[in-house]
Amino acid sequence: MEHIISVLVENKFGVLARVAGLFSARGYNIESLSVAPTLDPTTSMITIVTAGDDPIIEQIMKQLNKVVEVLKVVDLTETHFLDRETALIKVHTKPEHRDEAIRLADIFRAKIVDSSPNTYTIEITGDIEKVEAMIHMLKPLGIKELIRTGRIAISRETTHTASPRREPALLKT
């Protein structure tokens, strides 16, 4: 099963290598990875999308926690969460396809952020289903280049929504 794991780390060089190396050394899968600083400039947030059965995810959580520079590990899949991804899609646009491209971008609430006589570059943000649906729809037009950010995720506040299955697993406090 797919899991989205947020890993709060010290913002120091080599930390990402240690986290990524842990996955490769133990044969765990990384489906996507994103890293950026948080509000506190001394820390960064790594969002990892991985897959595995429960014992493997448990090991991944424990192994991440074991890294000295890792401050907090949360398996967001255990909670209510929002995830988003952005893709930039450069599509071939023959004259007869230009309208279709604009229409699709409109339907998906995407933006055309660059255009040339033969291409449009479309920016789309959304959850993975939406991004993949957009890619799927654009494929017949001919995708010249595609770049995706990898997923980021955040837990939902629970005050006015249904209560989560359980609190985030804060293994390190």
Added chain:
Amino acid sequence: MKMTGAEIFCESLRREGVKTVFGLPGGVVLKIFDVLCQQKDIDLVLTRHEQGAAHMAEGYAKATGKAGVVLVTSGPGMTNIVTGLADAYMDSVPLVAFTGQVSTDLIGNDAFQEADNVGISRPCTKHNVLVKDVNELAQTIKEAFYIATSGRPGPVLVDIPKDVSIAKAEFKYPDKVNLRGYNPTVNGNKNQVKQAAEEIMKAKKPMIYVGGGAVFADAADEIRELAELTQIPVTMTLMGLGSFPGTHPLSLGMLGMHGGYWTNMGMHHADLLIAVGARFDDRVTGKLSEFCPEARVIHIDIDPTSIKKTFHAHIPIVGDVKAVLRQLNVILRSMDGNPAQIKALRAPWIKQIDEWKKAHPLTYKQDGKIIKPQFVIEKLYELTKHNAIVATDVGQHQMFAAQYFKGSKPRTWLTSGGLGTMGFGFPAAIGAQIAFPDRLVLCITSEGSFQMNLQELVVAAERKLPVKIIVLNNGVHGMVRQWQDLFYEGRYSASILGKMPDFVKLADAYGITGLRALRPSEVEPVLKEGLKHKGPALIDVHTDPYENCYPMIPAGGAHHQMMLEDPPELKLARKGGGRKRKVEEGEGVLPA
């Protein structure tokens, strides 16, 4: 007062109580070595190879419980200690390795003797740091020692660029560390411990299974109390040997691939397993799906990743083994008022194990012609008993030593368990001897392993370290040969060593006493002579190249499926029938 990086380095070591540094100099660490040689209270041990330095530091650390310290140069100096780091990582040995690095302005330029020390060592260290600013050096060193020795111990590498060792900074050694991402759990969860105690009182066929974590946690007394209080037999992993006296009536010796028949049968039939500082390694468990099929499992370990990594645990307890056992023993003492009752409850189980032991004890046949390796270890044990620190290398001799040398104290058994590093034993023995100059330190090794780091003989010679090296010399990579005989139809691919150095002459070349035993009758007198000798001695004992180590759980086998002796087709081959024998085609080591 401002100090150079090199001076800060030396002063920081002093604050950490470091007495000994194992290392070898080179271009970028010259400044550090220059300052270090002026420190009267820090002994700098010049090894002849950086790998030797790493294993010496491991031996020192395993014998003392303090961090072993290594100092080497960049590039090849660092890459040569990688085996030692990986070994220390697998066996949780507290090590702080300092490596030189090219100047910060040259990093990344493929400068002379540059290597990505931090990158190379990342997968085989608990933590590592490149120090880019001399102002951070003292803090980094303080943290390195703390991380290496606390929690589940392990190696930490600190990479010091040349310009950092020269640059000056105000020296202020921190009193304590504050690592927000690192805070090992000490005490066990009270409810879990209580549950464990209840399980223990209920169990009819319990086993205590002790690993290296108990040695590092200094939990020998607590294990003994637990075992005696509850009358539960104790088995140890290769790394756990010494944490419970091998001669104790409740000791079952080592378990696993070459563990006793009675021990592994006990594991197979146990209804409760109390794992203490052990990690269910494949050499211990054999086939996981058939490991301890009937047992409830209590797993006590300081490292949460060790729990449920390979095997399930019904009652996981994360915490320092010593602290958790103390909690557990307090509860058990309050629960149990009647030792006689406990004894009676366990009696059938102990009796059953005893019957297994009587049916298939450890055994070998010593005739008058060829020396059996087990015989040498038994003699050695008889002659030295519990006073020796024993370092071993890796292979058959290591397993024989584990089976026949019944250590009684923790930190007297130094061996490479996880990584299985041939070449570990001799430098480790030197490290232990340097830590304890007055104690008897034995290096039980083989001709194969010994040749991997014999350059360190000169360290023993120049320091007149009274370490005794016993080379069980059978002219073959014994364990490889054994597997080839059992699983590869006797094709001895690259296991016959053929041309062998004359170890007595070799010892002589280094100015060390060399002795030799060729026949069984010579073993005892030669060992006695060697042990009596004041300085270092090398004892070359020529042993049977065909002796196999039993019992044996073949890789992937289960605990109740042990081989207890050579299978029939191998016996036939031994008698000259069947397959071809090639050992004699080499120069061989058997006496003429």
